[in-house]
Amino acid sequence: MPHDHHDQSPHSLLPSEPALRVKALETILVEKGLIDPAALDAIIDLYERDIGPQIGAGLVARAWVDPHFRTALLTDADKVITELGHGGRQGEHVVVVENTPETHNLVVCTLCSCYPWPLLGIPPGWYKSDSYRARAVREPRAVLAEFGVALAAGTSVRVWDSTAEIRYLVLPMRPEGSAHMDEAALAGLVTRDSMIGTGLPLPVGADK
Amino acid sequence: MSQATPHPAQPFEQPWHAAAFALTVHLHERGLFSWTEWADTLARALAADDRAGRLDGGDDYYTAWLAALQSLLEQNGIAGDDEISEMMAAWTEAYLATPHGSPVTLSPEG
Structure with a gap:
């Protein structure tokens, strides 16, 4: 010493x-x-x-309450995001993929760690880990189970591999029982992981 | 007013992770390399790492990130390994020669 x-x-x-x-x-x-x-x-x-997940959460909540916005976001996210001032700095395109009762979307970057920074901020360590990058594609259901996401038997999983050019954002399903909530309150239910696909939005009443 | 998802407490675990990230983003914005070129180089560095397959996405990930950045600097003729090692040695010397609590600066060379 x-x-x-x-x-x-x-x-x-x-x-x-x-x-x-x-x-x-x-x-x-x-x-x-x-x-x-x-x-x-x-x-x-x-x-x-x-910059952090609150930006993506705002988009998701707005898509839940505004059908026109939802359509615009799913059709041409770049246009919507640029208009809102959340455009990317690496010239990347953002594609928003929507969860439905039939399909759950999961995002990974198998080669490095491409991620929609302007909407979610810096990715968490696990997103950059070799284990997640390798297993998300090979055994997505096992990975989801480890994150505590149990899908209905009839729901298929679709895995999206982000690249330097295209970054994916998941539009999760609006939680049940949230009909009375306004956009700001809804945004509080949208977790970072729910926009990557490794989580679901918080249930109503759990956002406090 | 914000009930939005809170920020992660610290997006970067270490200050040098943030510095390495910012250097890369800035050099890209200055036009030194395309983002595709960067992503390809990073992917290669991650695959070439000794611990490839077991990287946990923390220090080891940013170590590969730095290796990728260095290889792009070398390829573009901006800075080679020797120059970087010399500068690291100069900083090490400066830290060792500076009393604790004083700002550490490089002594200008003649």
């Missing part, structure tokens, strides 16, 4: 190897004039503070 020696002035805590590596890359790229440090901070702030 070198820090316990009194005859040695304690130095700054050395960052981890990857943290030093990122720092080195930043320094090199700033010196070469290729990046703007303020822009890096702005990107991090955006994803830590402003």
